[in-house]
Amino acid sequence: MRTISYAQAAAEALQEEFRRNAKTVYLATDAQQNLINEFGAERARVTPISESVLVGSAIGLAGSGYRAVADLRMATFGFVAMDQMVNQAAKITYMFGGQSTFPILIRMTIGAGTSLAAQHSICPYAMYMNVPGLKIILPATVYDIKGLLKTALRDNNPVISFEHSLLGGLSGEVPEEDYTIPLGVAAIKREGKDVTMVALSRMVHEALAVAEELAKEGISVEVIDPRTLVPLDKQAIRKSVVKTGRLVVVDEACQTCSAAAEIISLVTEDDKTFNKLKSPPKRVCGRDTPVPYSPPMEHYVIPDKKKIKDAIRQLL
Amino acid sequence: MRTISYAQAAAEALQEEFRRNAKTVYLATDAQQNLINEFGAERARVTPISESVLVGSAIGLAGSGYRAVADLRMATFGFVAMDQMVNQAAKITYMFGGQSTFPILIRMTIGAGTSLAAQHSICPYAMYMNVPGLKIILPATVYDIKGLLKTALRDNNPVISFEHSLLGGLSGEVPEEDYTIPLGVAAIKREGKDVTMVALSRMVHEALAVAEELAKEGISVEVIDPRTLVPLDKQAIRKSVVKTGRLVVVDEACQTCSAAAEIISLVTEDDKTFNKLKSPPKRVCGRDTPVPYSPPMEHYVIPDKKKIKDAIRQLL
Amino acid sequence: MSIDNESLIQMYRTMLTIRRFDERASQDFKKGLVPGLVHSYNGQEAIATGVCANLRKDDRIVSNHRGHGHLIAKGADIKRMMAEIYGKKTGYCKGKGGSMHIADFSIGILGANGIVAAGLPIATGAALAAHLEGKGRIVVVFFGDGACQEGEFQESLNLASIWKLPLIFACENNQYGVNTPYTYAIAGGDIPKRAAAYDMPTKSVDGNDLFAVYETTKEVAEKVRTGGGPYFVEYKTYRWSSHFEADTIPDLRPKEEIASWKKQCPILRLQKKLLETGILTEPMINDIEKQVMANIEQAADYAAASPLPEPEDAMADVFSA
Amino acid sequence: MSIDNESLIQMYRTMLTIRRFDERASQDFKKGLVPGLVHSYNGQEAIATGVCANLRKDDRIVSNHRGHGHLIAKGADIKRMMAEIYGKKTGYCKGKGGSMHIADFSIGILGANGIVAAGLPIATGAALAAHLEGKGRIVVVFFGDGACQEGEFQESLNLASIWKLPLIFACENNQYGVNTPYTYAIAGGDIPKRAAAYDMPTKSVDGNDLFAVYETTKEVAEKVRTGGGPYFVEYKTYRWSSHFEADTIPDLRPKEEIASWKKQCPILRLQKKLLETGILTEPMINDIEKQVMANIEQAADYAAASPLPEPEDAMADVFSA
Ligand SMILES: Cc1ncc(C[n+]2csc(CCOP(=O)(O)OP(=O)(O)O)c2C)c(N)n1
Numbered sequence A, B: 001m002r003t004i005s006y007a008q009a010a011a012e013a014l015q016e017e018f019r020r021n022a023k024t025v026y027l028a029t030d031a032q033q034n035l036i037n038e039f040g041a042e043r044a045r046v047t048p049i050s051e052s053v054l055v056g057s058a059i060g061l062a063g064s065g066y067r068a069v070a071d072l073r074m075a076t077f078g079f080v081a082m083d084q085m086v087n088q089a090a091k092i093t094y095m096f097g098g099q100s101t102f103p104i105l106i107r108m109t110i111g112a113g114t115s116l117a118a119q120h121s122i123c124p125y126a127m128y129m130n131v132p133g134l135k136i137i138l139p140a141t142v143y144d145i146k147g148l149l150k151t152a153l154r155d156n157n158p159v160i161s162f163e164h165s166l167l168g169g170l171s172g173e174v175p176e177e178d179y180t181i182p183l184g185v186a187a188i189k190r191e192g193k194d195v196t197m198v199a200l201s202r203m204v205h206e207a208l209a210v211a212e213e214l215a216k217e218g219i220s221v222e223v224i225d226p227r228t229l230v231p232l233d234k235q236a237i238r239k240s241v242v243k244t245g246r247l248v249v250v251d252e253a254c255q256t257c258s259a260a261a262e263i264i265s266l267v268t269e270d271d272k273t274f275n276k277l278k279s280p281p282k283r284v285c286g287r288d289t290p291v292p293y294s295p296p297m298e299h300y301v302i303p304d305k306k307k308i309k310d311a312i313r314q315l316l
Numbered sequence C, D: 001m002s003i004d005n006e007s008l009i010q011m012y013r014t015m016l017t018i019r020r021f022d023e024r025a026s027q028d029f030k031k032g033l034v035p036g037l038v039h040s041y042n043g044q045e046a047i048a049t050g051v052c053a054n055l056r057k058d059d060r061i062v063s064n065h066r067g068h069g070h071l072i073a074k075g076a077d078i079k080r081m082m083a084e085i086y087g088k089k090t091g092y093c094k095g096k097g098g099s100m101h102i103a104d105f106s107i108g109i110l111g112a113n114g115i116v117a118a119g120l121p122i123a124t125g126a127a128l129a130a131h132l133e134g135k136g137r138i139v140v141v142f143f144g145d146g147a148c149q150e151g152e153f154q155e156s157l158n159l160a161s162i163w164k165l166p167l168i169f170a171c172e173n174n175q176y177g178v179n180t181p182y183t184y185a186i187a188g189g190d191i192p193k194r195a196a197a198y199d200m201p202t203k204s205v206d207g208n209d210l211f212a213v214y215e216t217t218k219e220v221a222e223k224v225r226t227g228g229g230p231y232f233v234e235y236k237t238y239r240w241s242s243h244f245e246a247d248t249i250p251d252l253r254p255k256e257e258i259a260s261w262k263k264q265c266p267i268l269r270l271q272k273k274l275l276e277t278g279i280l281t282e283p284m285i286n287d288i289e290k291q292v293m294a295n296i297e298q299a300a301d302y303a304a305a306s307p308l309p310e311p312e313d314a315m316a317d318v319f320s321a
């Protein structure tokens, strides 16, 4: 095992997969120096600030036998390219009856927490989950980002990777050897028996910290990170809730129509799991406001340990 | 009372409000002949096929003391203007600290059912519900569309009206006199005691038909149409579920992260309502696929009476 | 004339096939045999035909909502096209796409598109692939005057230009987007001028003259194929039918204008030339007509006889394996 | 010279205020007093100043991410600006917007914008409002060379042009979008040519020469105000600082290039001219410097002394009443 950062793990995943497959192309508005150095400017391309043609080009490359990475940087910039993601990338395999594959990786950074205000802070994955045809990964750890990105880079479909801006510096271990992580397999990041806590992206770390603190009080929290939102590992979540009888979903995204709402629905609409519920499932989500600039307000709208703890206490 | 069509009711709402307020402007890619005739081509404007500047112009008009209607036609066309809706219209009131109001009505048609395939068939309201700052109306009847559009045209915020393409010809009654319908007030379209059925847009009519049929079998279904998704009348829904103990949500949109997921979460996370639940809440939603072209497949992915009935039977 | 007789006859046959195909699709739509919508290519046949006659099988095209002509000209199987339009399982997309989403990746048809201008970015990517491959392939993207109004138009022109991609922007200026004249919606009314502003060579030709279309495209395709970078060609034309074959949108274009353009029928113009030069004779024309009609008939029969998809087929193809 | 002395001195003062304001904001950012990001306008001061000097109070502007200069030149209160940048309750947006989202609707500042090119459509709508009102108002939208690469650029130019709206497209070509030179990203490298393709009159001037900026904009504003339709002006300039005041993105521009542009300092160039012509003297210059610094100091003190918002304030203003 080696200890590297989240950002480094992502870079390694790309490097390794670019080595494996010479027909892989990177498109971004800013130069990816490490890729340019190793693979040349033909394969690691700088585009104008034109996200729509950036994503569209990735689709055209993919439909022509290449594998393309479209790096949009912040998820808020993705909205200018939304048609290419929602009407094109997501639907093109289906509309054409599966004639061609479209291996595309779209990268976007998400999250609030550094006072960049509403137009540079968002966790929009639920919007994309409502669009069938897009796979979605949400890596929260160093190990996961490398493994999931590598899997995404071998998948034959459009995959969106939502990477939290605040995780870039996180450090963690990765194996020396090549590895991938299958999409659709949740990670039980901590076992527990009183409450199931499903946490997404950066919130996984908050959830683990809370679980640790509560353990001291004798409360045993199971922390599940779905890691990929499409496909979503319903079984793992339901199984845990069947065991604990209690569910809290922690998600930085705005609450309404969130991934958290989906997870609660998946749990409550399943007869077996529903019948095991000892208390109403809870969401600890971002508040339904645009993200404010000033730190006191910004912190207020994002879930934190205290809010998570309060929610768990309510359940017990 | 007069009997008119859904399309006519929408047209009347616009006409009446354009008469009330001379600073109201309509923007669309196709000519609105009735508005042009009465209010002139300066106020009822034809734009090029440029939806982004169409919506952006509505924002600029609104920030300059006008009230603007941006008619995007089909909701699938809205994705090319997504940034102007999600990063601009939704956030601009908040980001500027409430200095200015932005009275904008954005109209989009939704739904499948006429073999227009994936790029012309969608119910994307859940995506917009995940974006705080946008009010959302979803009129299902003639009375409602006129009253809700009139309210929207007096609201000082961006309001999106999602109008189902298949409802245009529906006929129904409207009062002779001026009326509006407040946003955030659900309509109990049929009272019942065994099951609460929350239905959205065109599904309200399917739900009512099913309720009628089941009544003959002695099953009493309460049908609730929230009518507006933001704000959403949680209280009315919870109250009904407290009464019936059972919930089915019927929504044509794709199931994952749908409005239906939100409604289920709102119900199950409320302690009082949760404790009254006699069976797991169910969703009857559009399947998680792009909308296929050929009728047998298209019908398969949209909820219909049979699927709704099956879901209700499962609960009892 | 640099075109050999056989090619000319072949192009005549293609144009006629396109015309008869869309006539049939429209009729069948009106009879209720075709669900959805049909956007007829009638009147624009010389463009698809003259352009695609200059393409290799492995060249790629990207089409739009008015795409039947492009697909036929690039060599698509009209049986599978008709079956798709009928919503049948044997169609190109197994009935999932319909008229606006036909594709045949095996012969370089990357698909029609229902979103105005959305094909331009995709074509730009396909052209990048062609550039990276370095096998002399080129890409053609077909789009209307209406598409020139969308932001993606400029983004694609700009990117293709800075990267010198082997891409022909084939603008079919049929003068209207639905009922809006391009003279209203395109500031200045000069579409090639826009391309020139993105540093791209341009041409503008009579899109109803097969010879002009063919010769111009030939010259352009050679330049693009040999590394000259992208090229923009405006093909001036007119659509004969209303926006689509349904009366939910009225046709507001002047009746006389429509009539005068019908006099510029690209097929009759070609026919006349070929008769004059003796390349075709009346009997040959009748033969071709019969063969084309027989093919269309066969395609429609195939479509009609084909099974509808099973409802559950809807669940397949959301993702590839 | 058609500008009266008082106006010139006022413009000098404005330019200096902009410079000192952004220097202070950058310093305070580095000290950790300012959260978020600061995009410095250093080096471009003549543009905002010379443009806005031609605007009426009720004219409107739309700004971008690099907006402090535009706002100051249009008359914004630097105390409330600084307070906003500090994230304080007394700021223009009550701390909700920060540096990239300052607005003052009472003096026609429709807001800065964090999304590249997104202000152009909004400005087009504001210009439509001005047109409908018919009170001779005009609108100016400020944007960079980078914004000319987005699709919304073309949509806005086209729409403003066909509707002949009273809108000045003020392109601050500082030659880079982050680290990408416009000569790479803009095919052909000629931005005004694009506007011309949208049938719009254009000018291109030295954006570091206050006189050129002022005189050109004066002429343009008069035409736009009197019904001449939109106008496109390219102001050529250079940004002195890196993209923003944080080292998460390295500055890859050639060091010599940066140095040579610093020699073109718009403030020193104006100062020299004003000294030569005797409009300003050394003592006057020192006085202005002192006054400006005192104002900046006051603004920073005001910001520092102001209360932070309450956490729950976050819940207000999602919707207007
Ligand atoms: C983004 C988007 N906006 C609007 C539409 C509706 N629409 C379909 S075709 C069309 C007109 C297109 O005109 P043009 O590009 O000139 O093609 P033509 O129909 O004339 O062949 C419009 C507005 C759409 N499909 N996509």
Ligand SMILES: Cc1ncc(C[n+]2csc(CCOP(=O)(O)OP(=O)(O)O)c2C)c(N)n1
Residues within 6 Å of the ligand: A029, A049, A051, A077, A080, D065, D066, D114, D115, D116, D143, D144, D145, D146, D147, D148, D174, D176, D177, D178, D239, D243
């Ligand atoms: C749609 C979008 N894409 C990317 C960004 C990130 N970004 C912010 S400023 C900028 C460069 C803009 O360049 P230019 O318009 O020339 O303005 P300058 O910074 O040079 O003043 C970029 C890429 C963004 N904010 N919005």
Ligand SMILES: [Mg+2]
Residues within 6 Å of the ligand: C144, C145, C146, C172, C173, C174, C175, C176, C177, C178
């Ligand atoms: Mg057209």
Ligand SMILES: [Mg+2]
Residues within 6 Å of the ligand: D144, D145, D146, D172, D173, D174, D175, D176, D177, D178
């Ligand atoms: Mg720049």
